[in-house]
Amino acid sequence: MTLATVLPVLWFGVIGFGVLMYVLLDGFVLGIGILAPFAEDEHQLDHMMNTAAPIWDGNETWLVLGGAGLLAAFPKAYALLLSTLYLPVLLMLVALIFRGVAFEFRFKATRAKPAWGAAFALGSMFTAFAQGVILGALVEGMPLNGGKYLHGTFGWFSPFSMLTGIALVFGYALLGSTWLILKTEQRMQLIARTLTRPLVLVVVAFMGLVSAWLPFLDSRIMARWFEGGHFWWLAPVPLLALANAFALWRAAMREGRDAAPFILTLSFFVLGFVGLVLGIWPNIIPPTMSIWDAASAPSSQLFLGVGIVFLLPAILGYTYWSYRVFSGKVASDSGYH
């Protein structure tokens, strides 16, 4: 066991953690945007946005950490992934721009207010879709020959990646609706509750469809699930996910326990993510680029790893503190005083 063997494994964990944090935290903010069309008026959209306004920027930063961390720890994967997925990444970035500035501009605008509301909704939707497409393309795999990518500019375009794109839009919407149950009351909360049950059904259906499709992909990333008896010790993951979805379904309409649906959605996402990561491991880009192929020099991974050990707990600490500062229900008239 040398540093060059162990460090990439640890870094796979760190990058995975960063991406998961991003998916969970920006997921619910993007979900609010995806659900924006269900706001009955501008006032209600103000309310929805105000539940996330103080924290969205920190949530989005996990994406930047994912990008920079990938460059630091797995530069070959960073280079290959982003240059082959040029157009979906472009779509994601542009959509993120509109979503992000909408938080500032919409509250500054008078006549243009509905336009920035639309920018918020469409920006969130296309960000989610592009991220789903990127995920789908990654799972499908990037065939290489002598380090060169075999497919062209549209190599990522496939029925499967379109499916994962749409699936993630609904997935984030579910995070958004349960967040709103947690953070709002009365009319707004009722809207969120009413949306949650159908979303649970749709998301479970998409997850089943994607899972059923995986064994048939060329990348065979789920092959391990059915080989050499792995199935039995991996089986708890999908079973737990199903149980989790059932509990979420029941919690969605139950009055009084407003945090439960959101927490159950978070754990549902964690289980789906774990299942996916177990399938991809030990590749970072299926079907052939392993974490050791893509890893940077041990001195790079070590230098940053030392910082991570101290800084990540600090970041999680003050992030937790800021959520505490803004905890509790957000009143519907917030931002109006």
Place this chain on the structure above:
Amino acid sequence: MDALLLSRIQFGFVISFHILFPAFTIGLASWLAFVEWRWLRTRDDLWRDVYFFWLKIFAVSFGMGVVSGIVMSFQFGTNWAVLSERAGNILGPLLSYEVLTAFFLEATFLGVMLFGWKRVSDGLHFFATCMVALGTLISTFWIISANSWMQTPQGYTLVNGIFEPASWWAIVFNPSFPYRLAHMVLAAFITTCFVVGGASAWYLRRGVHVEAATRMLKLAVAFAAITVPLQIAVGDAHGLEVGKYQPTKLAAIEGHWRDEGAGDGMPLVLFGVPDQLQERNAYEVAVPRLGSVILTHSWNGSVRPLTAVPASERPPVAPVFYAFRVMVGLGVLMLVLSFASLWAWRRGTLGHSRWVLRGWNWMIPSGFVALLSGWYVNEIGRQPYVVYGLLRTSDAVSPNITAAAVWSSLIVYAVVYAIIFGSGIWYILKLFRVGPVRQPPKDTQGGEKTPARPLSMPDEHVDTHADGTQGARA
């Protein structure tokens, strides 16, 4: 045009837009920390009004910096895959440290700064402001370190064409880093200073917000009178460093094509039209020996001329040459204005001297233009290399992107940035028109659960009080 040239245009475009906002917010964050500190110490409500006024402008600028910055963090992978693969070992950890030590700090405490006014104590709110200001400076530290390493690389070993770190100390504290860091931080502070002073002068010329504007203008004048001369000194030292490590860049800055005769010293080319093919300057206006004095601090010294290296090793001279003169010219104007303002202050005419106020007003964009010019000198001057002397820009571009794909992204970025930054600047201008209006005391601002959003209160819709009168809150 091929994917390489288009990628270069795109990178230049997105980073030029991006840098304007961090440059402004680096200075603004420290300014806000100063203003809030004064309010805490004096409890003079005028300071609080000034704080909230700049806080709104800060929020919009910071937002635009964030969204254009995310584009930057993926740009290396999408368009410069070979650079990422070869230098990722070194640049990746530096950029990741920027995220870990600065971006999270800024983003999290910005939320408290903007929305936590009534949820945390005054002291804690001030702490949040300080953390944001600290975050902007830490961010500058890492990104300038990464850029400087690409300008003056050291502390690495080359293994199969890949830069592997050998000494992180040598990498982070590479030779050009201290100069560039000092130059950039001062540039950001000066940029903000001229916006603060310029806006104040504008209010004074119109006779609105007089008390706040006078206070801010005096601070701007004092700050400029100290930092502008300091910046000129730092720039001079930076120039000497460039002469040592990147002599070809310095020769391009000076339009210095070939050596003079022995003992003649080097002239200072004030103006000319550099001609890359003919290897000379047309219409040259030069002062004998002044180049030697400035660049080598001696009477006979000289720097290595452009023709000492093959044409394929030279940067495009004209843009470097012109951009440098724009930067220095603006620096001189800033110096003149700050000393003239000091003089007016001494004579007690600062608040109503027409020419001084007009000067500050006109100089509002000066910091931004000077800063961009300086970066053009830095970045065009290092061509044809992206890692100086080691990796050519033409070898760093992604191999698997097509010209059509980069055309489409370039057009998309141009359109989107025009909309976003056009709107953003429009909203900032509207905030300037409203000016620092009176804020209500803390305990009358809304209900218990309200996240006190100082920047989005509908009764302060920024176009409703264009006359800048006080008491805007209904």
